Amino acid sequence: MSRPLFFWTKAVINKYTEIHVAPHHIQKVTHDAFQIVQGYPFKYYFLAQVNFFLFEFIIPLLFGHLSRFSRLSDTQALHIILTFQNTAFLPLRLLVSLVKIPVLLSLRPEVLKEAQT
């Protein structure tokens, strides 16, 4: 039986997927990403769920957005991702890596937005 995922985990994964993936491929990519998180060794599964909570509810506030991460525009969400990715402060890079990894592992070149145009 697969482990449960909290709604915020699904929401953040969905949002990050939307940044990269064409709309009609989102469901497949998120499905694969959910399975990856569910299949993590327990300690990483647990850490990932906490991390997704921070991303969904807390981190947008730090950027001045009174909104959940999943409800930001693609541009706003990507700005947060890139800010964390480009920081020299290691813990923030860890947080963003945990958000990105399941989606990145589910990406194929043909599902990317740019590939559809």
Place this chain on the structure above:
Amino acid sequence: MKKFDICIIGSGAGGALAAYGLQKKFDSIAIFEKGDWVKRSQTPLYALSHIYRDQGFVSGMGNALIGIPTGEAIGGTTVINSGTCFETPKAVIQEWKESLDINISYEELSPYFSKLRELLSIQKVSEDRISSGNKLFREGLQKLGFQNSFPLDRAEKECVGSGRCPFVCPEAAKQSTDVSILPKFLAQGGEVISNTSITHILEEKDKVLLYGKTKEGKKIKSECRTLVIAGGTLSSPILIRKNRLGSHWRKTGNELSIHPALKVLAQLSYPLESWNGVPQALGFKHPNFPALSFEGVFTPPQLASIVLPLDGKNLDDWLQNYNRVASFGVLAKDTSRGKVRSYPGFGLWVWYFLNQKDFLALREGARFMGLTYLAAGAQKVVLPFNGIQNEFSNFDELKNFNFSPLKPSQLYAMGFHPLGTCGMGRVVDDHLKLYGSQRIFVADGSVVPSSLGVNPQITIMALALRLAEQL
């Protein structure tokens, strides 16, 4: 309870070769392995999630985040390495003798190197199987005036160039120990007990008792006259510490070296399909960077997205054009050191602090790789850095770019060869016997007392064969 002459924990480079060597002298030998036999027809993603320890999450943490991939399967990390083979550098053996008073000579190890050449079918990568990304790097080197790239020695038999050595060779051409050694061991009556973890070890006067459990949770107990611990550099020190084995168990886990490494990707204007052929086919030593070793490397398309230090449109661009991408890597003979510990509730934790010397060498090594690809005609290159410009399309811009604000925490780094956590002269003696123990030996990367600067599998295997002969 099963009784054996010899029990070996781990089936990788050290464990398998120790078992193979010991079989000539002892009747009953058992290898305990936490992982299972690998399935060869799976995708690279499957390999990452099923064969890599903690699904590839294991990392060195300190002032940088450095992924340390290790295998958890029958064959250990040899199943997920690149198959390259290097004899222990003579200078390193000399260093062991002079600095650490370790009494091993190159001449003593040499017969084992010869034996391993035969056992693993070690051969140079032929020109027709060198991947296009490697050839392009060689072109760039020649344009920069370097003629000294060389084909690497690899453990392979009838390799067809599937291009995914670190994600389980689908053709069983790479001579990992599950392909080359363990079938021989089994044919001679040896026993491999898979999916079984050894958690507790008790050394008594005339025997060693092992306690563990299977993947299904069933408890097991075994007894042997001699134990060889070969669980790998990250696991063996944990086991020794936990069970307080020998007299120097407090020193285990320290002095970790990992060969920190970086990779540079280049995008060309024409298709390369770098995944065809041997991705780790060529090597190069730069005269100005003696501590660095440059080697070909390529990540299969299915996992490309996780190795690019980009996001947004830039990431998408590289992914869409991945058939036009080449890559090369560099590793450092590190002077930095780390340590391995296990914490309640979390398990394995690897501390590693990249010092300034190693960091600067790696940074300049990455710059050099970028310049080489640009000289070879790449449209652009991406360096493994974050928070600073990392894409370059102009040779002079990259050559003169000021990377001085860069910090170790901004690297996209990997550490491929953890070594040294039960080093000779510190935790085990020259004959790999645990100090203070009569019946327990260690034979894996953990006994290699310093950074080698090259892939360590042949060193580990030679030391294991030597142990088998001396026991």
